[in-house]
Amino acid sequence: MREVTAKGQSVEEAVEIALAQLNTTRDRIEIDVLDEGKKGLFGLFGSRKAVVKATMKPDPIEEAEKFLQEVTSQMGLQAKIDKKIEGRNVTFTLSGDKLALLIGKRGQTLNSLQYLTQLAANRHAKKHLTIMLDAEEYRSRRKETLVHLAERVAQKVLRTKKEVVLEPMPSYERKVIHTALMKYKQIETYSSGTEPYRHLVITTKK
Structure with a gap:
């Protein structure tokens, strides 16, 4: 955490002097x-300058991003x-060697890291940020898999009438x-449980 006394x-x-030293804007610092200060007699005798501490x-x-760098480094990965920032949605794309370790089985490691990165970001955010992690185009491949899964499950639910x-x-x-x-007009979906164990339930409409 950077701070200066001016x-x-x-x-x-x-x-203003502190802002110049930190090369930043007023909304990015906290002032103590x-x-x-004191003007003194005739603005000369007994005067004392004002002193502030500015903290970024x-x-x-x-x-x-710093959290991601630390975690990947500790995993022995050079990623x-x-x-990419779009409003309050931020996507981090990781590239490098041996990223399969980072993705994990069915993306479980990547999803867990995404959840922790989102916590790290929102600890400091005034407005909630949505963080997404991607590696080796896993998200697009996973999306295709999920769409196929949705189709299979929907057919099963319609056939058995069981959620x-x-x-x-x-x-x-x-x-x-x-x-x-x-x-599917006869199918409805809803989420249940709490993060990070929140899951989807697929059932027929009552």
Whole structure:
């Protein structure tokens, strides 16, 4: 966490000097006024400069990227991290060697890391951020698999008239299945459970 102490003829001037030293804007720092200063007699005798301490606020996206870098490094992976920001949706795409270890069986490791990265980001965010991780185009391949799964399950539910409970999935994957089944007028889907064990239930409409 970066911080500087700056002096000025007034608190406002000291803050401006601190902003220049940190090369940032007012909304990115927290100000602690250490001394409001004193003008003194005739503005000369007994005067004292104002002193402020400016501390950079953590940037949630930077903190999320830092978290990812630390985790991949501890896993012994040299992964390049690219990010795409669309409003409050942030996608981190990882590339490099041996990323199958990062993806895990049916994406479970990737999903867990995505969940933890989202927690790391939102710990510092004023507004909720949605984080998505991708590696080796896993998400697009997984989407195709989920659509095929949704079709098979829907046919089973229509045939047996019994609901089917799917394995826990992140919200993005549940949405893929929900969207794929919207064309079935006799089928409904709903989520149950709490994160990260929230899962989708597919059943016939009552």
